[in-house]
Amino acid sequence: MYHFGRGRARWVPYLLLLPGVLAYFIMAVGPSLATTVFSFTDASGLPNAPVNWVGLDNYEEFLFLGQAARDNLNAVGRTLVFCFFVTTIQFALGLVVAIILNQKLRGRNFFRTLYFMPVILGAVIQGLIWTLFLYPLGGPLAQILGTFGLRSEFLGGPPTEAFAWVIVVQIWANMGVTMIIFLAGLQTISEEYYEAARIDGANAWQVFTNVTWPLLTPSVNTNLLLNIIGSLQAWQLFLVLIGYRNGTQVLGYLIYATGFGQTSGSVTSSFRQGYAAAASIVMFVMVLVIGLTVQYFLRRREERLVG
Amino acid sequence: MMRKTVLTTLVALLLLSVVFMQPAAAQTTTLRVLVHQNPPMVEFMEMFNQQFQERHPDIVIDMSVVNANDLSTVTQTRLSANDIDVIDIFGFSNAVQPYMENVDAPNWQQLIDAGLLMDLSGQDFINNYDAATIADAGTYNGGVYAINLGRVSYSGVFYNMDLFEEYSLAVPTTWDELVAACQTFTADGIPCMTAGGKDGWPIFVGAYGMIGAIYPDQAALVEGLWTGTIKWNDEKSMEMWRKMQVYARDMIEPGASGVAGDAAPGRFASGAVAMFPGGTWYAPAIEASEPDFEWGYIPFPASDTPEDNQYLFGKYDQGWAVAANTPNADAALLYLAEFSDPENYQAFVNAVGFIPTQPTAQLSTRIGEQVGPYLANFRVGYEQYWVAPRGVGQYAAPWASFFQPFGTFDDPQTLADTVQADLQSGLDAIGG
Numbered sequence: 001m002y003h004f005g006r007g008r009a010r011w012v013p014y015l016l017l018l019p020g021v022l023a024y025f026i027m028a029v030g031p032s033l034a035t036t037v038f039s040f041t042d043a044s045g046l047p048n049a050p051v052n053w054v055g056l057d058n059y060e061e062f063l064f065l066g067q068a069a070r071d072n073l074n075a076v077g078r079t080l081v082f083c084f085f086v087t088t089i090q091f092a093l094g095l096v097v098a099i100i101l102n103q104k105l106r107g108r109n110f111f112r113t114l115y116f117m118p119v120i121l122g123a124v125i126q127g128l129i130w131t132l133f134l135y136p137l138g139g140p141l142a143q144i145l146g147t148f149g150l151r152s153e154f155l156g157g158p159p160t161e162a163f164a165w166v167i168v169v170q171i172w173a174n175m176g177v178t179m180i181i182f183l184a185g186l187q188t189i190s191e192e193y194y195e196a197a198r199i200d201g202a203n204a205w206q207v208f209t210n211v212t213w214p215l216l217t218p219s220v221n222t223n224l225l226l227n228i229i230g231s232l233q234a235w236q237l238f239l240v241l242i243g244y245r246n247g248t249q250v251l252g253y254l255i256y257a258t259g260f261g262q263t264s265g266s267v268t269s270s271f272r273q274g275y276a277a278a279a280s281i282v283m284f285v286m287v288l289v290i291g292l293t294v295q296y297f298l299r300r301r302e303e304r305l306v307g
Numbered sequence: 308m309m310r311k312t313v314l315t316t317l318v319a320l321l322l323l324s325v326v327f328m329q330p331a332a333a334q335t336t337t338l339r340v341l342v343h344q345n346p347p348m349v350e351f352m353e354m355f356n357q358q359f360q361e362r363h364p365d366i367v368i369d370m371s372v373v374n375a376n377d378l379s380t381v382t383q384t385r386l387s388a389n390d391i392d393v394i395d396i397f398g399f400s401n402a403v404q405p406y407m408e409n410v411d412a413p414n415w416q417q418l419i420d421a422g423l424l425m426d427l428s429g430q431d432f433i434n435n436y437d438a439a440t441i442a443d444a445g446t447y448n449g450g451v452y453a454i455n456l457g458r459v460s461y462s463g464v465f466y467n468m469d470l471f472e473e474y475s476l477a478v479p480t481t482w483d484e485l486v487a488a489c490q491t492f493t494a495d496g497i498p499c500m501t502a503g504g505k506d507g508w509p510i511f512v513g514a515y516g517m518i519g520a521i522y523p524d525q526a527a528l529v530e531g532l533w534t535g536t537i538k539w540n541d542e543k544s545m546e547m548w549r550k551m552q553v554y555a556r557d558m559i560e561p562g563a564s565g566v567a568g569d570a571a572p573g574r575f576a577s578g579a580v581a582m583f584p585g586g587t588w589y590a591p592a593i594e595a596s597e598p599d600f601e602w603g604y605i606p607f608p609a610s611d612t613p614e615d616n617q618y619l620f621g622k623y624d625q626g627w628a629v630a631a632n633t634p635n636a637d638a639a640l641l642y643l644a645e646f647s648d649p650e651n652y653q654a655f656v657n658a659v660g661f662i663p664t665q666p667t668a669q670l671s672t673r674i675g676e677q678v679g680p681y682l683a684n685f686r687v688g689y690e691q692y693w694v695a696p697r698g699v700g701q702y703a704a705p706w707a708s709f710f711q712p713f714g715t716f717d718d719p720q721t722l723a724d725t726v727q728a729d730l731q732s733g734l735d736a737i738g739g
Contacts (some may be wrong), residue, residue, distance in 0.1 A: 047387050049421035066698025067732035085684065131505070136562035156504050156564020158715050243376065246701045249440045260380040270411035272381055 001253070005101070031282075038277035045259065045273035058278035072254065076286065079232060079250040082167060083261045088230040090171045091223055094178025101179070102186045112183070116176035126173045127240030131155065134165065145155070157246025166237055166248070174230065178223050185219030186212070221298040228294055232287050236307075251286070255279045338638045340370040340641030341385065343378045347591035348625065351658035359645060366638050376506070378425040379414050386423045392633040393642055394424075398444030398455045398623020400691035405456050406533050409696045409737045419447050425629040426450040430640060432647035440664040444623035453626040454647065457661025460678055461586035461622035462516035462688060464608075465593065468601035470497065470581045473728035478605060480613040482520075482550060489558050492581045498560030501580040510713055512561070513556050513584030516607020518705050519620040520708050521547045529692040532730065539730060540723035541707065547705065550609055555710035558582075558718075564713055576600045588624065590660040590674035604677035619681045620688035624661060674691035698736035701730025 005012075039058055043051045061071055097115055101108050134154035136142050145151055155162050166176060189212065197207045213220075235252030242248055244257050278288030342352055349372055356368040371391075373381045378395065385391040401413040418424050427433060428451045433441060435602040436454055445453035471478060476493070479485040480487070489499035503509040521543060522528040531537030560580055563571075572592035575583035583589070584607060593602060608616040610704065625627060627646065629639045649667050656663045660674040662682065670679060678685075695703055701710060702725050709716050709726075 042423070044417050045383065045387070046417060046421040046423060051416065061697060066736040067700025067703075067729045068698045071701045108357070131565075134565070136565040137560075139565070142562070151561060153562065153564040153712050157712055160715075245507060246709070260383060271414055271417055272411065 026221060035277045035280055038274050039281050040278075041274045042272075043274040043277070044271040046271060049276075054274065058275045059282075061275065062278050062282060069134075075249045075251050075254050076282070078163070078248075079252070079283075082163070082170075082234065082250055083228060083231040085167050086170050086174075086234075087224065087227040089167075090175050090178050090227050090231075093171065094175050094223065095182050097175070098179045098182030099208075102183060112179075115179055118173045119176040120307060121173070123173075123236035123240050126169060127237060130165070130169045130241065155242050159245060162242045162245065163248050166241055168235060169237055169241060170231065174227075178227065181219050181223050181226075182216065185216045189215045208273075217302050217305050221295075224294060224298060225291065229287055229291055232290065233283070251279065251283045255283065318505060328642050330350075335365055335367055336635050336638045337367045337369050338393065338635050338642060339385075340368055340393045340642070341378075341381060341391050342370060342372055343375040343625070344372055344569065345375075345588060345625075345659065347588075347595065348526040348659045351655055355646065355651065355655070359642065362645075363638075363641070366641075368642075374506075376508075382418070383414070386418065386630055389630070389632050391428070391630055392635045392639045394628045394630065396453050396626050396628045398458075398626055398691075399447065399453065400444075400622060400687075403694055404530070404533075404692075406530060407694055407696070409698070409733075410694045412696070413694070414538075415452075416447060419450070419452050423631055423635070424452045425631045425636070425639075426452060427454065427629065427640075427643075430644070432644045435649060435652070435667075436664050437666045440623070444664075445626060446478050450559075450592045454643065455623045455626035455664050456652075457624055457656060457659070457664050458620040458621055458685070459587045459624045459661055460681075460685065461512050461616070462518070462519050462608050462620035463584070463587065463604050463678070464500070464513075465575060465583040465585065465589065465602050465604050467575070467578060468603055478603065479608045480605075480616060481608055485608045486553065486557075488581070493541050493557070498580045499558045500554075500563075500582045500584055501560050501566060501571055501574050502563050502584060503566050503571035504559075504564035504708075504713065506564055506568035507708070509554070509568055509571065509585060510559065510708040512586070512690075513559070514551055514607075514707035515688055515690070516584070517547050517550050517554065517609040517707070519618050519686070520607065520609035520615050522689070523615065523618055523686070525620065525686060525689040526692050528689055533734070535734070539727040540720070544705075545719060545723055547609075548723045549708035552710045552717075552719050553709045555713060561712065572596060576602070586621070587660050587662070587674050587678060590672065591658060592678075594673065604674060606681060617681060618684045618686055619678060621662075622685050622688055622691045623664075638668045696733035696737055697732075699733030700725075701724050703730040703733065 040053060040055060041051045042054050042057075045048070061069070063069055064198065101112050101115070105111075121129075133140055136151070136153050136156065139154075142151065142155070152161065155165055191301075193211045193215070194207060197211050202210065233252050234250060235256055238248065238250060238253040239256065244253070249257070255276050259273045260271070340352075340356075342349060352370060356370060360366060360368060371381070382394055382396070386394070396415060396717050399413075399415050402416070403410055403412060412420070415424075427445075428449075430451075433451055433454060440455050440458075441451055444455035445451050463671075466478060471488070474495075476488050476491060477484070479488050492499050500513070502513045518528070519525065522537075528537060532539070537546070538625070545562075566574060569592065571583065571585070572589045573596040574580065575589075576593045576596035578597075583593075586616075587604065588630050590604070593600065606619050610616050627643050629636070629643065633639055646655070647665075649665060652663070652665050653668050655661075656665075656670070657672055660672055662675075662678065663670060664683070669675075669681075689705070693704075702722075708714055709722055711717045716725070
């Protein structure tokens with residue numbers, strides 16, 4: 001019953017946990033609660049500035065006031081679209097690459113490093129690389145398109161195109177993590193299962209669907225959740241690649257721009273951290289609902305497959 | 308054992324020396340300065356800082372440079388952290404007018420109301436600047452919170468003199484002449500105009516001359532939009548939108564959206580394009596790129612009547628403010644005082660091409676010669692007056708960049724209706 005002994009020894013694990021728990025509360029729970037409180041105020045985020053309780057005004061403005069509210073809801077929709085494409089493509093690509101690089105191939109360590117390398121670059125470097133690659137006046141891709149008589153503004157073109165490029169870069173930047181998690185999962189599957197399947201006459205597809213896929217369940221779940229939550233909260237690449245442009249904003253970037261008074265040139269704007277906090281809570285609820293729903297179905301699947 | 312004792316003594320001595328060296332290091336004041344990215348200005352500031360440090364060896368300047376789009380954000384965060392002493396702040400603009408409702412105070416006003424900027428009233432160096440500038444671009448509630456360093460025009464267009472001569476083209480004074488000139492250049496494979504579209508705003512700011520040609524009184528334009536006497540989709544505005552479409556589709560070179568703001572002057576100076584719509588602040592960068600390059604600057608000829616194309620629209624550009632809570636107040640004020648010295652200020656104006664705000668300074672630069680004839684017609688531009696009500700949609704702005712290939716719209720009427728509807732949505736929300 002007492003796993004860690006009796007008497008004072010019982011409290012040792014709790015004492016050991018205490019620093020971590022305290023850090024979590026100070027660094028994560030505290031600011032989250034403060035954000036919730038801020039969302040009901042007109043706080044500007046400036047020290048000494050008066051802070052007034054405004055009740056649900058920020059939420060009402062974000063969700064219902066004028067065309068701006070419809071633009072906000074469009075940003076929510078765009079965030080979901082971004083999440084869908086990033087999650088599905090990154091997941092599929094990561095799985096395929098992991099399976100290939102799990103084979104006994106010459107130079108596989110080199111390729112593993114190559115695919116993982118973008119992950120260790122910061123968003124600014126990632127953005128810079130792609131900005132140069134997509135430079136419309138003679139960049140590599142512009143030259144390739146030019147040989148077919150085509151041209152594009154890429155990141156500076158119509159919002160849909162610019163948005164699609166951010167999806168591409170987001171996948172490129174993070175696919176390495178997905179791949180590594182799948183690789184780790186693949187390496188935990190015993191070779192005996194594959195041998196048994198082959199002896200039973202299973203072809204490659206049957207081996208994958210009946211051995212690899214079910215036994216990869218923990219990696220599948222981890223990757224899906226990480227991809228979904230990461231893409232719902234994405235904003236840095238939007239800032240670095242295209243800036244604040246109509247028709248491209250996702251919720252995360254909208255919050256940043258509103259909360260920190262991002263401007264266009266010298267046009268002044270306002271600091272509205274109370275309003276931005278309300279938008280953050282909307283995003284939090286969205287991530288929570290989607291995250292819990294996905295987790296519920298993944299758990300059920302895991303219980304069914306693995307037991 | 309002996310070795311251990313010696314080692315311990317050495318470490319202790321080292322620690323003691325670090326502790327006792329601290330007071331000597333503390334005698335040096337590090338003055339933290341924040342400026343926005345403008346290559347000629349940054350270059351001048353680096354030179355000025357070096358000279359300032361030589362005159363004052365006890366002060367070290369730590370200057371940070373940020374993109375103009377991020378200046379407000381960085382100002383907020385560093386002021387909040389009490390991590391900055393001298394701040395680059397744009398001339399006070401976008402003040403809330405009596406006819407405006409349901410709007411937010413501009414960020415400079417919020418900073419002052421929060422007590423984060425020092426009241427500079429009574430400082431001698433303020434007297435070096437003309438009184439109108441101090442009143443218009445740095446005064447709030449009776450206090451002086453910024454000294455503004457110069458005005459700029461953003462409604463003009465640079466043109467390549469050699470190319471115009473080569474093609475026997477007169478400098479355009481009307482819209483039709485501009486269109487014809489652009490057609491001549493593009494027909495021969497020379498893009499008509501470029502802009503630093505990667506930064507976003509240079510595409511639409513390059514077209515601000517079009518708003519000015521249609522609405523020369525831009526304060527009245529803003530009031531008209533607020534009170535409903537002017538609509539973005541009325542017949543007069545439609546002329547502006549139609550011309551903006553031609554500008555975005557036919558005049559600006561394809562691919563301009565990838566050109567960085569600070570690379571655009573160099574591209575123009577290389578002779579790759581015939582014209583470059585933009586602010587006077589680009590002039591020093593053009594000269595630095597190609598000192599022998601022959602260029603001129605004219606108001607954007609967006610009207611069919613030459614008389615309507617005589618106005619230059621612009622703003623008060625960079626200024627200096629001091630953090631109210633700075634522990635280095637004396638050094639900060641000394642920095643501003645020396646900067647404001649007429650000789651230093653003249654060197655600054657020569658370097659950055661600003662229209663001076665010190666009455667003794669001379670506008671002797673090339674851009675000064677170019678804008679000189681229009682200075683009597685200088686007017687503060689639309690964006691400096693405009694404040695949007697809460698609830699407006701994202702298209703409630705007169706931006707040429709909404710048109711293809713930079714945006715989604717290819718029909719002026721559809722765009723004009725969208726812009727007006729997005730604005731009306733905010734106006735209708737007042738009191739709602």
